[in-house]
Amino acid sequence: xxxxxxxxxxxxxxxxxxxxxxxxxxxxxxxxxxxxxxxxxxxxxxxxxxxxxxxxxxxxxxxxxxxxxxxxxxxxxxx
Amino acid sequence: xxxxxxxxxxxxxxxxxxxxxxxxxxxxxxxxxxxxxxxxxxxxxxxxxxxxxxxxxxxxxxxxxxxxxxxxxxxxxxxxxxxxxxxxxxxxxxxxxxxxxxxxxxxxxxxxxxxxxxxxxxxxxxxxxxxxxxxxxxxxxxxxxxxxxxxxxxxxxxxxxxxxxxxxxxxxxxxxxxxxxxxxxxxxxxxxxxxxxxxxxxxxxxxxxxxxxxxxxxxxxxxxxxxxxxxxxxxxxxxxxxxxxxxxxxxxxxxxxxxxxxxxxxxxxxxxxxxx
Numbered sequence: 001x002x003x004x005x006x007x008x009x010x011x012x013x014x015x016x017x018x019x020x021x022x023x024x025x026x027x028x029x030x031x032x033x034x035x036x037x038x039x040x041x042x043x044x045x046x047x048x049x050x051x052x053x054x055x056x057x058x059x060x061x062x063x064x065x066x067x068x069x070x071x072x073x074x075x076x077x078x079x
Numbered sequence: 080x081x082x083x084x085x086x087x088x089x090x091x092x093x094x095x096x097x098x099x100x101x102x103x104x105x106x107x108x109x110x111x112x113x114x115x116x117x118x119x120x121x122x123x124x125x126x127x128x129x130x131x132x133x134x135x136x137x138x139x140x141x142x143x144x145x146x147x148x149x150x151x152x153x154x155x156x157x158x159x160x161x162x163x164x165x166x167x168x169x170x171x172x173x174x175x176x177x178x179x180x181x182x183x184x185x186x187x188x189x190x191x192x193x194x195x196x197x198x199x200x201x202x203x204x205x206x207x208x209x210x211x212x213x214x215x216x217x218x219x220x221x222x223x224x225x226x227x228x229x230x231x232x233x234x235x236x237x238x239x240x241x242x243x244x245x246x247x248x249x250x251x252x253x254x255x256x257x258x259x260x261x262x263x264x265x266x267x268x269x270x271x272x273x274x275x276x277x278x279x280x281x282x283x284x285x286x287x288x289x290x291x292x293x294x295x296x297x298x299x300x301x302x303x304x305x306x307x308x309x310x311x312x313x314x315x316x317x318x319x320x321x322x323x324x325x326x327x328x329x330x331x332x333x334x335x336x337x338x339x340x341x342x343x344x345x346x347x348x349x350x351x352x353x354x355x
Contacts, residue, residue, distance in 0.1 A: 013260050014257070015211075015214065015296070017212050017213065017214050017215065018212060020216070021216045064159060064162075065151060065159045066151060068152060068191070069205055069259075070206055070207070070259050
């Protein structure tokens with residue numbers, strides 16, 4: 001069995017309202033020196049079979065469901 | 080065909096919650112709507128009596144709500160399920176000129192399936208746009224003003240007069256229409272050239288305006304889009320919630336008569352009665 005970690009991040013230049021709001025809240029709480037906050041989504045997917053096949057399969061999952069190519073990048077690491 | 084023969088499929092799955100209002104709009108206008116669960120169309124876990132077939136209907140409505148809990152992205156899971164099981168039926172439905180309406184969550188589903196904006200072909204293989212998190216990062220629930228900018232292509236707005244401002248309420252957290260950043264200008268031009276832009280968020284004087292008139296920061300203030308043939312239409316605001324004047328926020332001033340959402344349903348039924 002292989003476990004794939006999929007990270008879905010927003011593409012550069014795409015607004016991240018949740019990150020921006022969090023940054024603002026952190027500043028209001030008095031945290032200094034916070035440069036930026038970006039939100040991302042992580043999926044942990046357990047797949048039967050070999051690592052190599054798992055990566056291919058998860059790649060297809062990203063294309064078909066997990067990411068929208070208009071605003072998302074994704075990265076996959078299998079262990 | 081006669082409006083009384085027009086069969087309307089109001090699609091539901093777990094998490095859709097505007098199917099009743101959408102159903103009632105078509106019922107009140109004399110059509111034959113039916114609330115149909117996705118499993119009835121795919122034939123899974125249902126008896127033979129419950130089975131339904133998409134080609135038997137004349138209009139498909141994907142109502143608002145939170146299909147599949149808005150997990151992954153709003154509309155993504157219902158879109159994936161439609162694409163995996165009903166892709167051909169859906170494409171054929173659209174190709175035949177039958178109208179498809181997506182309201183709020185339904186609009187998100189149409190964009191995720193690639194049925195909108197579909198600048199070339201019927202259904203794009205990968206989404207060409209996205210309805211992302213509102214600029215405010217909050218769920219925005221408020222009356223919004225929409226100006227009809229469509230020049231006549233969209234079959235859901237044909238009886239709405241040009242430049243008319245309609246009050247149609249919005250209620251969503253993910254309604255900011257975005258295109259790939261490097262192609263945004265080109266896409267906007269193409270959509271305008273093809274007459275695919277239907278409604279824009281405006282202020283009371285009809286000018287494009289920022290928050291809160293535009294609740295989400297949508298590109299070009301776009302609230303609703305149609306496909307190249309005008310028979311697939313998606314919008315974030317909820318026309319089914321203002322079928323009657325008395326559900327407008329200022330209803331005590333003029334409680335009687337039609338609400339601003341009603342012409343959307345009348346337009347499509349008129350189209351059906353002439354074309355199908």
